[in-house]
Amino acid sequence: MLLTLTHFARVSRIFLLVIAGAAAMPAQSTDVVKIVVPFSAGGPTDQIARIVAPGLSEALGKTVIVENRGGAGGTVGAAYAAKAKPDGSTILLSTSSLVLSAGTTSNLPYDARHDLDPVYLLGEVQTMLAVRPGLNVESLQALIAKAKGPKNLNYGSTGVGGTMHVGAELLARTAEVPLVHIPYRGAAPALVDLMAGNIDLVNADVPVLKPYIQDGRIQGLVIFDKRRSPLLPDIPTAEEAGMPELQLTNWYGVLVPKGMPVAARQELERALDETVHRPEVAAKLADAGFSNPQNAAAFKARWDADFERWLPWLKEAGIRTE
Structure with a gap:
């Protein structure tokens, strides 16, 4: 009986130590x-x-x-x-x-x-419109004029409902021009095709487009904002380009x-x-x-x-x- 009580006392002490330790441990949250x-x-x-x-x-x-x-x-x-x-x-x-x-x-x-x-x-982050090399447009109005020509222009995006898709459709609906949507699995493959001349334009975040614009692989046309980008200060705003409705950050x-x-x-x-x-x-x-x-x-x-x-x-x- 003494052995049993001693054993019980030891177990009780261990149990109390466990409870005390658990209480002392801070909750993860x-x-x-x-x-x-x-x-x-x-x-x-x-x-x-x-x-x-x-x-x-x-x-x-x-x-x-x-x-x-x-x-x-x-x-x-x-x-x-x-x-x-x-x-x-x-x-x-x-x-x-x-x-x-x-x-x-x-x-x-x-x-x-x-x-x-x-x-x-x-x-x-500001978004902006950029076009492929060789499209031969120097302004937003020149792009719109070309888009109203006999050949429909197309644009790349990361998929339906993303900002790249919405930005290009905002342009299409505001300017009342037909643009063909070509979805990609991400921004990177869309930009690869833009630089290769396989698609005509994209709307994407300024920091994403900046290095390709600075080295001449693509051409920046307009910032979809009321203020110019400090990263690309030479690119005009939508308002300066005559279409203040183009606002998307x-x-x-x-x-x-x-x-x-x-x-x-x-x-x-x-x-x-x-x-x-x-x-x-x-x-x-x-x-x-x-x-x-x-x-x-x-x-x-x-x-x-x-x-x-x-x-x-x-x-x-x-x-x-x-």
Whole structure:
């Protein structure tokens, strides 16, 4: 009996030590923040996440990791983040594609506008129109005149509903010219065909096109914005080119699952604002063509305005994924 009691006492002490140790261990949700990138590693969104993550880790006093969950034009990762526990352990870094997907894709497994809260807009990137070498157009108006000729011009994109597709269709509908859409599996193969002269034009982010324009492999025509690009200051804006309706920038923002406590959202917003204004981070974002970071209130206003602008436009244009 004594042996049994002694054994019981030892087991009890071990059990109490285990319970005490478990209580002392911090929960992962308070120590680790996961930035979900809904695109593959190495792409622009992933690169921005990895620029921001170290500074955000310092500002929050927590470990910050980047997790790529690509697929279906960003909807796989967005769905994962939208359904995550709203405790601050999972945040989403996505782009304007969130809005465009809502207007082009049926039966999404989430509702971006109702399942996600905008917290901080890291910045936006201008888009621009570029044409193949040998097209022999020196201005937007010359391009439109050629597009109204006997031979239809074509353009490349990353697929139905992406910003490259929407940008070119914005031109086609505004100028009332027929343009033939040729989708690719990514921006890189589309640019290869543009430089080879196999397609006529693209609309893409300025930082993506910049090196090819600077070395003369493609020709930049117009910035789809109200201001010139600091990366390519010689390229005129859409307004300067006579078509102010051509406005399309691609934003990159942080969102969280709906239901995250207000205080936690405000702390994340503060930490992100501190991060993007650190000199080393700000310099890297500027080199990537980023500008105009915005707090939660401004981001929410932009978010709502984009839904109000693009969903009716996409419906009218008949742009839908299959």
